[in-house]
Amino acid sequence: MAALRPLLLLLLLLLAWSCGGEDVEVLCADSACYTLHRAESTWKNAQERCRDNGGNLAPVRSASEAARLRELLATARWAGPAWLGLALPRGHCVQPQEPLRGFSWVAGGEQGNFSEWASEPAVTCVSARCASLRLPGGWSDRACRSPLPAFLCKFSFQGMCGLLPLAGRGSVTYSTPFGVRSARLAAAPFGTLAEVRCEAAGSSAFAVCKGPLAGGGFAWHPPGPLCPVACGHLNGGCQQLCLDGPGESPRCACHPGYVLAADMASCVPEDSCHPNPCQGSCRPLPGGFECGCEPGYALAADGRGCSDVDECESGPCQHECHNVPGGYECLCPPGYRPAGPAGRQCHDVDECAQPHACPQLCINIPGSFRCTCRPGFQRQPGGDSCLDVDECLRDPCPGACRNFPGGYECLCPPGFIRDGDGHGCSPGEAIPNTISSSSIPGTTSIPWTTSIPRTPGMPTEGLGGGSDEHSADGPRLLLYYIVGSLVAILLLLAFALALVACRKRAAKREKPPAKNAADNYCWVPEQPESRGERR
Template identity: 65%
Template sequence: MAVALLLLLLQLLMLVTAVAGGEDAKVLCADTACYTLHRAELGWSAAQERCQNDGGNLAPAGSRAEAERLEQLLADSMATSAWIGLRLERGHCVQSQEPLRGFSWAASGEPSNYSAWLAEPHVTCLSTRCVALRPAGPHGPLGWVDRPCRATLPAFLCKFSFRGMCGPLRLGGPGQVSYETPFRVSSPTLGAAPFGTLAEVVCEGSVSSTFSVCKGQQEGDDFTWHPPGPICPNTCTHNNGGCQQLCLEEQPGKPSLCACQPNYVLGPDMASCLPEDPCHSNPCQGTCRPQPGGFECICEAGYIVAPDGYRCVDVDECLEGPCKHECHNTAGSFFCSCQPGYQPAGPDGHDCRDEDECAQPNACPQLCLNIAGSFRCLCKAGYQQQPGSDACLDIDECLRNPCPGPCRNLPGSFECICLPGFLPQDDGHGCLTAPTTGEQLAGTMGTTAILQTASTAWTVGTPSPAAIPGGLAPPAPTVVVSEHSPEHGADGPRLLLYYILGSLVAILLLLAFALALLACRKRASRQEKTKAKSAADNYCWVPEQPESRSRAGSERR
């Protein structure tokens, strides 16, 4: 407590020291800012430096209300013009299409669309230009004019911003008040004193001064004087005891007290009266807002005021259908969810989009097909899906006898093994006859091939080989197996045609051979008969069995 009191005394001492050097200037405070007008012949940069030294900047005029406050200060001081915080830096060009024409405020605030040019500024990109405020008069209305920044003007306007303001310090008895602001400007009267202002009070008949500081409340955003008023011995006979409404003298000789009328409460300065807050005890479940003659209850988002006007009940937002799939109401809010196979989408998560399960690794053993809200596993060619599972099993194609000869099953396929004299097809699923050259074809047209073909023809249904003259028995037939049956390929009919044509040729050759042999036998018989008739012994040749003829012939030789 002692340390706090010491700090307060030190602060008061510093402020008292500042009073001695306080500058006499015009001051106007409103809202959370104070504006000052200073009489001094300075250029723009020097004026800006003076404002910055006191914690402010050359005043802007970003709105009509702010311009009117500056105009009031100019009118009270009778100044012809004053610098304000509008400047065009060198290297920046004048922009005729913009409200500020390319100029910017020294306070670096957000630029506004308000402008009050009395004449278009000098068009330049190479020189620095600054703006002065000229009050309304015979020459025209209030407005801006640009000038070289090195030029001097008789006044400049500053702006100082604060967290809050205190009202005028109330006096209970006769006395004088002097205010010293934090920006080193002294004034005997202030409609509002900024935070940190020191008020010095000299009561009538007193040789000492009383000091009070504008400070903030420990709770809330209000600012009030410490110590609070009324200051000076107060009696209700002088200035109503400094009270705004009611002044009460409880006992003669003792200071009077201030009071307020019904529906009002005494302010923090113990002199002013504020409208009674009907929401002081907060009768609402939500937020209470004062209204003329009463109050109003306000509920948070997601709730509405109940019919009794005090409670808050939850709003079921799902009744409006804000979600694409499913909506779940919660206390004061709601959330959306998506059906299986979908993901939330959209900036607020109220929409749903299909999830591509196939993009996940190892979703299926082989092939994956994404469908709306789900997916399906498929198998490659040569495989079949195992019942009740996504696994793929190899199909044994050899069980269907796809080959003319041996078949070998492979994973997802099969391979035909071809017999000698045949070549596998490109896909390995069949056999083709091996091609032959012309010499090989000529060699196969010899007697052996003819006899083999004839033997094959006899086995098909021709007369027995014993009936052929000379008793030549053909060798065993050579059976050629087709690489494809008609049901296994398109070469079956063609090969069958080759076999039929080959058989016909073989039969014709056999017939020609038999006829030639028979003609030779008849010719030999006639020659033998002719020789027998001219012989000296008149022998007659008698036909014998083939074996006897052979023996007789050997004897004759």
């Protein structure tokens, strides 16, 4: 097995060289590495290059992850934009009320509520939009097909090895599993091959980050320190003890109560962090340990526990703030939507912009809306529908009144004309749209106003037909009026004549005829007296 180790190291070295390591900026921490690639590409091409090496375009799910990317860009002295792994596919709509505005991380998993928009993305549902990061500032969106001069990748690992310890002078070049070669790594991911060039010996040595080990964690194999020198020179590069024996290379050791750290040169308190005495993270220190907490938590008074920080005490939200473990959420009252950075502000929702919010008129008010009706209509009790008001029930006209949806009109009697608003009549000559009296014997021409004013915007359907039918309403009513009047007059005359005739007939019956004395005598014509000879 020992004979196979040099062959294994040589194989790993050849594999790393065959990947054509790219000279890019890289930052490794915890269980992930972030890379900045200075290469012009579209968002799709950048994602393919990250994926070919086992990663994805970098997500930013927390403030700590955002800080690492800013550190990487600052170290690289890069001020231009770089693609992130945040995109809005075609056919999906921008959601201004959501923290990610409807975008999603290409790496998948929990999308999270963290956002760092420098400007609001363009509202669209038909074009693909992708996000980029730029310092100073934050995220901004642009067309995914437009090229950018750089992109950021993220590669996740099971764990990391620390710096490879060196006993003497030398240089280390790390070849990572994702094809990046760098001499400036603060931590190396699992599977990294380290090439060491020792100045004193003028030779090269190799080590591989292996793990997880039996006791947990990851370490270099061989453990080092490489480039060995005699223990008499700088204690062989060891922190506490340097041991060398006949035919053996110098090796480091620790005093009782301490054990070698992962670099095989430093010493840490024995089992100071195993098992973990902290609620959060544990960092071994000479003679002890140090506990740490995740963002959103604070170290408790005992130095080991972590307590949630109530961010709502600082009043970060415009309306309501809800504290959650490790963070907080801003809530808006009904009728408002989240807006602004991280959704901390609330904007009123215009409900009236929604179709069919009200049957007729809609009035938007802060946090709600109110339905109302047009003039001539009134709200139905217990509902939002609008019913027509029959104004004719109030008898607003001197003559006939005609109701229609949303209003009414007066039909003026003879000798009157309609006012300009159609809601009254005034004495005067009528419009020369009259009914001829020739159709009615014994009558004169009587003018009658028949035009009906229209309320602007009111439909004519359902109001009794077109204008011809409206113009016939006046003559028809006039004819009924004249015929009714004539019939009444004739009935009165007939009744009066009948009454007079009856009275005369009764008078004749009651008065007897006058009698004369001569009625019993016969009249003889008077003879002239004879003056003859009779004496």
